[in-house]
Amino acid sequence: MRAIEERGSGSVLVVAAIGILLVLVLAGMQIGVAGAAAHRARGAADLAALAGAGAQQQGADPCAVAERVARSNGAELVSCAPGSADSLRVRVSCPLSVSWPGVPATAVASARAGPSDATETGMPPAR
Template sequence: MNRLGSPAERGAATVLVLGLVAALLAMTVGGLVLASAVVASHRARLAADLAALAGAARLRDGVAVDGACAAADRVAASNGAGLVSCAAEGLTLEVTVAVTAAAWPEPARARARAGPAAPVDLPPAQAVVGPG
């Protein structure tokens, strides 16, 4: 037996290092794919919120549902999303958008709703202006 060990053990460290590098590479790629999906999800939620607000503002201004949905579509597109659905009930607009993820097979979808708040019965407010 020589200092390096038996001939059957020669190269075992190389195989171990290659296995560790492959595992590290797989974990890195998995992390990047997951990060891509998370970023697409955040972009979809942002685009849905902004599109719903834009469309609801158009409804409040007296524009028909088609015009409100067109405004929502423009805002969604300017934020990198595609409008999947748009529906109005009164002055409330609900939109669904989709954003394609760079490394994920399915697009990220988000739904948002915007419109006037429900009326709340509050006692009359008393304001004090100035000192005292």
């Protein structure tokens, strides 16, 4: 009689295994999307800082140039701080294409471009 009572229990185990597998696939997908967005944000921050610092050396508005470059690379300029000696510090954010509740929806990165400065890094310049 015991075999009859356990009939169908395999189906429950298969459904549970499929559910666990689905959660793992979705988590892996979210990690991949976050990694790609972080990479895109770092690249956009680097390019925006370099373009802005170059514009600053030419006498143009570095933050306007940095914002244009960030947008053209799929990012949004969050902050822009021109420094001394033609340096520029920027912070950008890139939206994640897939996001879940409780998980950040953007990747944020910052970059600095310009000559090395002992007052900014706390270390003497390299010789």
